[in-house]
Amino acid sequence: MSTNLARTQDATAREVRQRLEQERQTRASQLAVLEQAAGRAPQGWAEESDHTRMDNLRQSLAEIDAALQRLRDGTYGGCEGCGKAIPEGRLEILPYVRFCVKCQARAGRPGR
Ligand SMILES: [Zn+2]
Known part of the structure; x- marks a missing residue:
């Protein structure tokens, strides 16, 4: 276990961080688009599915942040x-x- 973790840290930490940051950026921009659309819609008119997607994106962002923290x-x-x-x-x-x-x-x- 420790050797595997150490190898991950040494050899691929930078790569993993880059990937996580990329994923983070993708999701953050998707979320921004959805939030903008929801903001334009009259109160309560945003699609239920949009809310679900926004929740999922926020959840993913939190998981990605947690992963970046674990990397550190x-x-x-x-x-x-x-x-x-x-x-x-x-x-x-x-x-x-x-x-x-x-x-x-x-x-x-x-x-x-
Ligand atoms: Zn397990």
């Missing part, structure tokens, strides 16, 4: 459930994921 703390890549290293393949698909597959399933939440 040096705890990135570890599962918050069992403390084991999250497989690199999983981190590649979901760079801000907090749980390994098992713990995610136990938490009963989707991966995104």
